[in-house]
Amino acid sequence: MHDDPRLEELVKQVRASRKYSAISEALVRRIGAAELCKRATLQDAVKATKKTLHQIAGLYLANAHPPYDAWLRQIIQAPDDTARRAVLRSIMNHHTSTRERLPILDAFYARVLADLGPVRSVLDLACGLNPLSLPWMPLAAGATYHAVDIYEDLAGFLRAALAALGVAGKAEARDVITDCPTDAADVALLLKALPCLEQLDKAAGAAILDTINARCIVVSFPTRTVGGRQVGMRENYAARFAAMIADRPWRVERIEFVGELAFRLTR
Template sequence: MTDARERVLAGLRGSPKYRDIAPAALKRTATWAVERHSKPNDALKAAKRKLHQVFGAYLDPKSLKTLDRHMDNLDAGADLDETCRTILRLHRSSEERLDVLEAFYQAIWDEVGEPSAVMDVAAGFNAFALPFAGLPTDTRYTALEIDRRLANTTSRFLAIIGRSGTSLWCDVLSDFETDTADVAFVLKTLPCLEQQEDGAAKALLERLTAVHTLVVTYPVRSLGGREKGMREKYLADVERLARDSCRTLTIIPFDDELIAILKYAET
């Protein structure tokens, strides 16, 4: 299997669409593919389909090429709010939240209080929502990002706006440092992780045991706009995760997204 996996890995690393994905994620996907397909070419096709399903479906790779231009514009004095809204429209998940950004974050801070450090797991374009999040500039923000290009751009953006923090290029289903965050964002991420690996949601929460408060959200509609009972399904999922992780669960009423707060009981 090792030779077959290396051939699949070489194919993924040679793909302009996937070569910037974290190495651990590529290895994990290649292993998954060769376990199911005996022919390397079939395994490579399956691996690419898997990566598209969990990553490419939400973001046109061409959009990443525009980010450097937007960062250059910010360096040159472009309007921060307008530029960030333009960027957020490039990512399907971020675009869905665009019209309610301020209300979304305010609902969270009203429940958990103002954090001193935030870790954003599988952050995507979330950093570009920081101007609307209502946090002081000295609140440290650490993004965990699977795509190297986006991780680098996020770090550059944080420097431009004077935000304490960084972006780490990593696979959140592998080992990563939990830093010193007191709140972790896991925004519309767990369904994608479960598509990659059964039990991934529970495994991720186990890696976040050092973080007191988790803000976990789920989509309530498909990319096509249909509800399909998603709110009920994900509510049952997060209730189980809260029990398994020995955390209390609070659901914040919100029409456009299921927002769940998981935290340890105060002693």
């Protein structure tokens, strides 16, 4: 269906929308091709593609076009570490995933990165604004950071933000389901991302875990809905994840936080 002549027009229409213009073209193309197989008309497929993109990404952003330039200036101009951390917290409040983690931020990385030995490299998949949590991560001096998300403008902002924070690394827009990085890392982060990825492909979680080349993977799940309701998500995700990794050679540690359930997988 990738040869469907309507696909180019679908991609053009979806990316012409201000809300979706910065999303990885590869991802729009893949979702669009699938929708063209299922929908009666091009416009139905365009509408369905946009709906899917909203559910997996747009829903979590407070602003469809965040003020990245202004945010970067705030980071650069912060006079000291305390002020910079306050700025970073303020920025992270604009994405649902990182906003939910702010109350536990001090404890979260101190716990999930504890006792791993020096962490010299981090791979952060479907990262959102999480790389701005770097000052809270107990990383080794000179550690590198590789951030991956589906938004091209976010990737550009994160590249500049990493430099402003004095961290060597890179940020890029990729569809991790079909193009997951394979470069080696001490720690890979896959935070609250699997439910979204598995909306696109039910086998995505297992495939990504098998592709990641890291000695430790931290996977987490939300335990409340975006609206804040508790509807058995902690138990449901825990059971599904246990089934996913049952036959894989990982040592698994479950770590509980308020609002977030984490698993640390080590080889």
